[in-house]
């Protein structure tokens with residue numbers, strides 16, 4: 001296993017937080033703290049904050065992402081945003097399939113797959129979220145759950161397109177709860193996801209895919225999680241809204 005084959009990526013998921021003015025202030029605080037990062041740094045922000053984030057990050061090492069995208073190019077989809085709308089602004093990354101979208105907004109592996117394919121068609125880099133709920137872990141079916149999600153969500157995605165896919169393993173029971181997967185649990189399930197990718201695309205391709213852990217990753221636990229061989233980065237919720245904490249996580253991924 002060679003972590004050098006794939007970039008470490010630390011991404012913030014701001015969820016439904018921050019006005020445009022607050023986004024500018026947060027990024028201005030964050031910029032100097034992550035300027036020397038030796039990993040990719042991304043902030044995924046609410047749609048209305050995208051322009052402010054793009055303006056504030058200009059000339060810096062911070063890239064900007066959205067938190068979702070629709071699968072159609074345009075049309076009668078009230079409230080939705082297309083990939084072209086995002087790329088036309090300069091937005092490069094997008095989170096797809098977050099458990100909060102699946103739980104609260106009825107997203108399925110089928111719609112997640114459609115969104116993934118639309119984002120890749122538009123040349124975006126996708127952060128695809130997969131992960132089990134508590135009952136699934138307790139029932140011992142975590143491996144099967146993440147395998148099914150990975151296969152269905154990536155259906156039709158070619159090995160070449162996979163170069164623009166990051167997988168975020170986010171155990172749902174660890175999101176926003178303060179409960180973190182142990183480093184061993186994170187490593188084991190990220191390893192399962194890599195094996196599934198190897199089955200789909202071959203081991204050489206699978207070894208180049210960045211797999212993040214997400215779920216209560218913070219300034220204190222990041223270094224140990226990120227030191228695991230199959231954990232190549234983090235998708236950070238709460239701690240990404242605190243510049244010093246986010247910078248500590250970025251530094252832990254930069255070693």
Ligand code: 13P
Pocket residue numbers: 013098170174175176177178214215216217235236237238239
């Ligand atoms: P927390 O870091 O707040 O647990 O959120 C994780 C997450 O959902 C990132 O997408």
